[in-house]
Amino acid sequence: MTTEPTAGALPREPLGDPRLLRLVAGQGLAGLVDALFLIWLTLFVLELSEPGIATGLVLVAAALPRAALLLPAGVLVDRLGPAHVVTGASWLRFAVLLALCALVTFTSPSVTAVALLAALLGVADAAYFPAALALLPAVVPTEKLPRVNALVQGAESGGDLVGPAVAAGVIAAVGFDATLGGIAAMAALAAVALDTFVRAVRRDEDAGHAAGPDGIDGEQPSSARALGAGLGYAWREPLVRGMLAAVALINIAVVGPVIVGGAVLADQRLGGAGSLGVVLSGFGAGSLAGSLSAGGRPPARRGWAVAGGVAAIGAGVAGLAAVTHVVAATAVVSLVGLGSGFLGVVVVATLQERVPKHLLGRVLSLVVLATVAFDPLSYLIAGVLLPYGTTTLFLVCGSAVLAGAALVAASPAIRSLR
Structure with a gap:
């Protein structure tokens, strides 16, 4: 049994605490590493081989282990504690990037070798993502969760905003080897920030928790039983089930149409x-903007705010059907991003507050899974609808999300959320 940092370990005003800034910096840097590495990996594989199936296979190699292992990773988070898992996964991410850096610098790597290391990085990601989400409620007072989530997700959104352009520009200026070295260095800084944050909180905490991971007299059930308990809880709870369904619907109806259709x-x-x-x-x-606004003043009627965020995404996707100028298209897509960023903070903070702590890793692994597992289906839907024109594609997918917003508003569990 492990001892995790507790909310009481931080002062009542955590945003002024330098330790919390390490947490925000660590998770923000980790998000920037993800954004930079995805561009680096895509361009590097294109450099190694002709454009075509090789690039897709390497990206699948990175994504498949992450999606396949997210749910078992959620069990691991609940069993070992998010602090142990997030620091271990952070150092593993750095080690894989360092190994890839050595491979690229000192050898002439094959696509297969790069794909294998990318797959190992996907394994580390599967552990890192749910652990990072579950760590916040273990160390941050409940009333501050929306604000801290906003800072963390805002830092990650900033990485998504600047990452592609920065990665492409740096590769053009200094080459693939040096760029990957810089990405690995940022991964090391992220791991150091998270590791020192966890150590500092542990030193100052007064007491830890002693409950078993599933609250069964301190006994650890089998991994399969533990996973079943998490899935059963998510299915039985209308609030959790509704939010997971909304996240999955947005992923299916938005990612492919915006990327491929865009x-x-x-x-x-x-x-x-x-x-x-x-x-x-x-x-x-x-x-x-959406992430930061959600962390400002929490909405008085949080359930209606969730429905409004889903509706904003649907309206933005449907609005792409009518745009004819790049400025208008950018404005409409920014509405999609606004709703996505807002929902990301509100949904995660709500679940962090309401899900029992011994199930939190498993439930948050489902949230991460809902955001990444349906990408192939979303791309397939975009491919099926594109022959009918982009107008049809965006109207159909936007309407599906708007219908989802109506269902969210009709759900008593979500509508009554405060």
């Missing part, structure tokens, strides 16, 4: 494929 839209109506980067920057800016 590329076609840029080429057909917005002056060329190069305008897609400008449009997608609007998503990053909107997401940053």
Whole structure:
């Protein structure tokens, strides 16, 4: 049994505490590493081989272990505690990036070798993401969770906003080897920040918790039973089930249409494929604004705010059907980002507050899974609808999200949320 940092370990005003700034900096740097590495990996594989299936296979190699291991990782978080898992996963991420850096610098790597290390990084990510979300309620007072979530997710949104352009520019200036070295150095800084934060809180805490991971007289059930307990809880609780369904619907109806449909839209109506980067920057800016606004003054009627955030995303996707200029498209996509950033903070903070602590890792692993597992389906839907035109694609997908907003508003468990 492990001893985790507790909320009482931090002062009543945590945003002024330098230890908490380490947590925000560590998680923000980790998000920036993710954004930079994805661009680096894509461009590097294109350098190694002709454009085509190899690039897709390497990206799948990175994404598949992450999606497949998220739920078992949630069990691990609840069993070992989020502090242990987040620091271990952070150092593993750095070690993999360092190994890849050595491989790229001193050898002529094959696509297969790069794919294997990318898969190992996906394993580390599967442990890191739910642990990072579960760590906050273990060390932050409940009333401060929305504000701290906003800072963390705002820092991650900032990485999404600047990451692609920075990665491409640095690679052009100094090459793949030096760029990857810089990414690995940032991963090390993230690991140090999170590790020292956890150690500082542990030194100052007065007492830890002693309950078993599933509250069964301190006994640890089997991993399969523990996973079943988490899935059963998420299914039985209308609030958790409704929020997970909303996140999954948004992922299915937004990711593929915006990425795939956006590329076609840029080429057909917005002056060329190069305008897609400008449009997608609007998503990053909107997401940053949404994250920060959700952490300002918490909405008095949180359930209606959730429904409004889903509706904003649906309206933005549907609005892409009518745009004919890059400025208008960027503004509309920023609305999608605004709703996404706002929902990310509100949904995660709500679950952190209300899910029993011994199940939190498993439930938050479901949230992460809902945001990444349906990407292939979303791309497939975009491919099926694109022959009918981008107008049809965006109207159908936007309408689906708007219908989801109506269902969210009709759910008593979510509508009554304060």
